[in-house]
Amino acid sequence: MPATIIKRDGTPVAFDATKILNAITKANKAVEGEPMTPTDLLFVTEKVCAKLDARALSHVEEIQDVVEETLIQYDYAKTAKAYILYRAEHAKLRNAESWLMDVYKKLTYAPAASEDLKRENANIDGDTAMGTMLKYGSEGAKFFIDNYVLPKDISAAHQNGDIHIHDKDFYMLTETCCQIDLIPLFKNGFSTGHGHLREPNSIESYSALACIAIQANQNEMHGGQSSPNFDYAMAQGVAKTYAKEYKKAFAAYMQIRGELTDGETASLTKAILDALPMRPRMAEAKAFGCALAALDYARLIPEETPPCGRAAQGQADQDANWEPDDFPKPRRAQMPPAAIRELAIAAHAYAASHAQKSTNRRTYQAMEAFIHNLNTMNSRAGAQVPFSSVNYGTDTSAEGRMAIRNLLLATEAGLGNGETSIFPVQIFKVKSGVNYNPEDPNYDLFKLAMRVSAKRLFPNFSFIDAPFNLAYYHPGDYNTEVAYMGCRTRVLGNVYDPARQVTCGRGNLSFTSLNLPRLGIEAKGDIARFYELLDAMIDLVFRQLLHRFKIQCAKKVRNYPFLMGEGIWLDSGALDRDDRIENVLRHGTLTIGFIGLAETLKALSGRHHGESEEAQKLGLEIIGHIRRRADQKSEETGLNFSVIATPAEGLSGRFVAVDRRRYGVLPGVTDRDYYTNSFHVPVYYPIKAFRKIQIEAPYHALTNAGHITYVELDGDVCGNPEAFETIIRYMHDQGVGYGSVNHPLDRDPICGYVGVIHDVCPRCGRREGEAVSVEKLKELKKIYPDVPDWE
Amino acid sequence: MPAQNSAAVQERGGRMVGKSVGFERTRRITGYLVGTLERFNNAKRAEEKDRVKHGA
Structure with a gap:
């Protein structure tokens, strides 16, 4: 026998015949009806060794060949087969x-x-x-x-680039995203799994807990997290802050002007405020003042009420605990009711004005903290910040408006060094009658939103008036207002439970995209053939989505202690820890997406939808067909099958790379390093903004799981508020669901300039990578206060 | 000429900052913003380069 054998990696090791014996024994034990005695096993092993000597073989693969051959030679067919399988399995591994x-x-x-x-x-x-x-x-x-895990054909379809299963690494684990309603979550507090948080009572706590909720939910899902009604939720924190600020200021005024003790102040303030039929509210300051003036102060303050200050404390005052507070002061009982009334009215005027100002200041700081936190909590896997989005714009209460305004102003100001904040994605909800028209109560905030967007790229704009969004809308019910995930995902319709066509507590379960251009190439201009291929691929995707859905359904509430355990997902509050989540998951969406409609149309007809009316017609037919198939599947299964204009990032280059290898460079189809996003007119194609919006708008109606339209503006147009507004209004009027304006947003971290920078910074004159003198920056700082301090 | 500039300033005793510091270019992908083009994948970089402005 050989002295050494050569392993697969080429290294020699000492030959050991027992390894051959063990391998044959293992293979034999794995089969039935072919028992080998120890003698048989030794016999075969010896035969193998003899052959190795005779043929001077020493490589491990050669040795295995000889083992197979010898087993077959001595009629151990089953054992030989087991050995071959064992070998193949190990080769695969x-x-x-x-x-x-x-x-x-x-x-x-x-x-x-x-x-x-x-x-x-x-x-x-x-x-x-x-x-x-x-x-x-x-x-x-x-x-x-x-x-x-995957059925072989589905796995192959993904690997060869027919389809793309998004977030495949999470296939066995969780769902995509959720619209979190913070209002019920905050009521009575919540637990993150590592500690319980009390119900928040100030705007600072509201904003902090909003971050925590987004973060906690983020770690249980693989997509983004969104607050669909951020203004409504924060309004409650603003209201609590205002009430506290009011009471504090009211009491302070009473104490100082009335020269009261601490105890007197507390009991008198409480007596007055409790006697009123209302609580202090921002929008009701005047009515509150009237109610205060109308109180019967004589009945309110009984003569014999002892002050709870000095007299009650008695001897204690005389010892070392003496405080300046305990100076003799006029007892409030000695104050006539008319004087108390006068004092209270004056205290109200002060308190209302003070509370308004200080609540506004605190709200700004809370919104600023919110943005800073969401850009700096690297708490998602991979040290990412959570993918967060906030939707707002429709709360017309004084508190909601204060939250919106301050969030916008903090966004406009930027982060610590004036950088643009990347998170949260902000979405301003546009609605006529609420903020779209000059006479609407929140029109001023719509204007402000556009000003901020022109500078900071956020907010984006969603349009409740688009017919497919308006169909679900009930005025005054935020749950029926459409909300988007930052990436563009949308959920509203609900075939599983038509009584719950709402936004909150729902989201996408998973989505898979079609390589549409490949079908266009394969069809070779034959439209009927294209639809055959498309239908087959849609069938495959539906099967795959259901395969994944089944895995998701087998999970239990305890797999999602926050999302399900805290009742964030719709109806999950009614489940127990060990309940399966199947039924509540049915509120979510199973989604088919697509990329490269433009390249598909090029392949099919030679022109894309920006270039020709016929191509546009065909494009709408194709996406309409996918949508019809999804609707049919919904009807058939009672599940929310829906269509998304895929937000392709990693995918943008993957399909085209495979297709170029397979089909070569096809002009207008595979000749760039990316396929055009979803239904977009290609980014390289020169077209007027209005025309682009017009072409893309009808696809929004078809893509019920999400969509976005962008317009690229240069710095000049963007700096023109009228032009900016015209574009947003045009999106609204054309029935776009979700849109935004892109513009170059560069920043020189050295001199702090924010705007367009070509080769040379317009402020400090340096090129990328060049140094500039501190002297010069000091000079610049005299003109531009936002130049960072370099000393 | 950057090298000459900085040399000139240093001769006058001024401290220089910003050497090999690039500009930050914030862009939108898929709906999210990204703080720097360096993190874009190759396909998205190519797409960003191709983007043309739409006149109003």
Whole structure:
């Protein structure tokens, strides 16, 4: 027998015949009806060794070949088969391991700048420890799902680029996103799983807890988190803050002007405020003052009430605990009721004005903290900040308006050094009768929102008046106002429970996108053939979505202690810890998406929908067809199958790379490094803003799981508020559901300039990477106070 | 010429800041904003480069 054998990696090790014996024994034990005695086993092993000697073989693969051959030679067919399977299985695992290890090597040793794999998602810093750790987990999970979970044809369809299963690494774990209603969550407080939080009682706590809720939910889902009614929720915190500020100021005024003791102040203030039929509220300051003036102060303050200050404390005052507070003061009982009334009216005037100002200041700080927190809590896997969104704009209460205004102003001011905040995505809800027309109560806030958006890219704008959103709208009920996830996801209709066509507590369960351009290429201009291919692919995606849904349904409330345990997801509050979540999940959406309608149309007809009316007609037919298929599937299953204009990030380059390898460079189809996003007119195609909106708007009505339309403006148009407003209004009037204006937003961190920077910073004159003197920056600071301090 | 400029300033004794510091370019992908183009994947970089402005 050989002295050494050569392993697969080429290293020599000492030959050990018992390893062959063990392998044959294992294979034999795995089969029935072919028992081998120890003597038989030894016999075969010896025969193998003899052959190795005779043929001078020493490589491990060669040895395994000889084992197979020998088993067959001596009629151990079943054992031989088991041995071959065992070998194949191990080969597969070895391949798997080497494939995965190659990925891990890239993740470990290549910098993100040179390795696209590490920049799949721009919110993850692939160069950091936690960013890399997330990628290790994610790539390992994807491999597991592909090879051990997915039906073979679906796995192949994903791998060869027919479809893209989004968030595949989370396939066995959770759902995409949720619209969180903070109002019921805050009532009576909540638990994050690591500690209980009391019901918040000030705007600062409201904003802090809003961050915590978004963060906690983020760690139980793989997509984004949104507050659909941020203004309504924060309004309650503003109201509580105002009431407290009012009471504090009222009492302070009474004490100082009435020269009362602490005890007298407390009891008198309480007696007066409790006697009123209302609580102090921002919008009702005048009515509150009237009610205060109308009180019967003689009845309110009985003559014989002893002050609870000095007299009650008695001897205690005479010892060392003497406080300046205990100076003899006129007892309030000695004050005639008319004087108390006068004092109270004056105290009210002071308190109302003071509370208004100080609540406004505190609200600004709370909103500023909210934005800062959401940009700096690196608490999502991979040291990412949560993907957060807030929708607002329709609360017309004084408190809601104060929250909106201050959030906008804090956004306009930017972060610590004036940087643009990346999170939360802000979405201003536009609605005629509420904020769209000059006579509407929140029109001023709509104007402010546009001013801020022109500077900071946020807020985006959603349109409740778009017919497909308006259909669900009931005035005054925020739950029927459409809200979007930052990425564009939308949920409102509900075939599972038509009585609950609402926004709050719902979201997407999972989504999978079609490689539409490939179907266009494969159809070779034959439209009927295109639809055949499309239908087959839609069938496959529906099957895959249901496969994933089944896995999701088997989960229990305890798998989601916050999302389900705290009752955030619709109806989950009624479930117990060990209940399956199947029924409540049915409120969510199962979604089919698509990329590259423009390239599809190019492949099918030679022109895209920005170039030709016929192409536009065909484009609408294609997306309309996908939507009809989803609607039919909904009807058939009672589940919310829906269509999304996929927010492709990693996907934008993946399909086209595979297709270019397969079909070569096809002009207008595979000749760029990306497929055009969803139904968008290609970014490279010159077109007027209004025309682009006009072309894209009808697709919003078809994509009921989400959509967005962008317009790219240069700095000049953007700096013109009328032009900006005209574009937003045009989106509204054309039936766009969700839209935004993009404009270049650059910043020089050295001199603090924010705006468009081409090659040279217009403020300090440096080029990228060049140094500038501190002297010069000091000079600039005299003109521009936002120049950072470099000393 | 940046090198000459900085040398000139240093001769006068001024401290310089900003060497090899780039500009920050905030852009939108999918609906989210991203603080720097460096984190864009290759396809999104190509797309961003191709974006043309839409006249009003």
